[in-house]
Amino acid sequence: MTAQTRIPLALAGVGKIARDQHIPSVAAGSDFELKAAISRHGKIEGIENFEDFDAFLAKRPDIKAVSLCTPPEVRFAMARKAIAAGHDVLMEKPPATTLGEAETLAALAREAGVTLFATWHSRFALGVEPARVWLADKAIRSISIVWKEDVRRWHPGQAWIWEPGGFGVFDPGINALSILTAIVPGSILVETASLSFPSNRKQPIAADIAMRTVSGAPVSAAFDWRQEGPQTWDITVETDAGTLRLSKGGSELFIDGVEKSSGPDREYAGIYERFATLIRNRESDVDYQPLRIVADAFLCGERREVEAFED
DSSP states (O other), X not given: OOGGGSEEEEEEOOSHHIIIIIHHHHHHSSSEEEEEEEXXXXXXXXXEEESOHHHHHHHOTTOOEEEEOSOGGGHHHHHHHHXXXXXXXXXXXXXXXXXXXXXXXXXXXXXXXXOEEEOOGGGGSTTHHHHHHHHTTSOEEEXXXXXXXXXXXXXXXXXXXXXXXXXXXXXXXXXXXXXXXXXXXXXXXXXXXXXXXXXXXXXXXXXXXXXEETTOXXXXXXXXXXXXXXXXXXXXXXXXXXXXXXXXXXXXXXXTTEEXXXXXXXXXXXXXXXXXXXXXHTOOBOOOHHHXXXXXXXXXXXXXXXXXXXX
């Protein structure tokens, strides 16, 4: 695709995830051309920068695609305004702070006839789609998720993640849930949860969740933000035909210990390719299953207070 036919794109929120993933993926792809950025604290050289979202909407109605990379608590207001102005909208995960916000945005997008894409970047890891295909005709006996990482390494100084609406350990944990709901057919039902809150924080630093598939297979998930050293992002599925394991966040797939799929990270490249396809087909992709599981875990969860955490 030539530069003349690329889709003009604005990016709202110039933080770590935008600089690490969104900006490089847009630049390396052939579908979009980054034309504007909206951020109170960061700027992107070589394009038009705005500090106010309303000012962007008023001045650049020609930029029809908007990528929202802001923290989730401010995303609803921006998405609602963008949809009302006729823009196609991509939302970084998690798409909203509540299911009510998420479902409202989906309805508004339908009414306005614009594309809305609630992204789950881990679904675009190389092993996820092959895993879904392999599991399609298997009987699942059990699923185990172990998702443990070091918050200091991946979210340094990001105070918003500990505030209401910041999700705490579910910010990375929802990535595992997005893979789970992509590879397993039907609903995943939460039964019990234990949420560990540091005494000085408003969001959990760890969580253990017991779930089941709609057919009754048990699903366990252990999330923890206190793991130093090697990081763990594994999903293991026991079936009637063998054991499937996704490692390194879904980038590696093993069947009975034999590697079947691995390769370089293309998660955000896949997100933008999908967004372009949705725009050209005038469709939306608004699967909120991972967000619903997190909400159910908070509803069912037992709160445990643990020692204070300092960043």
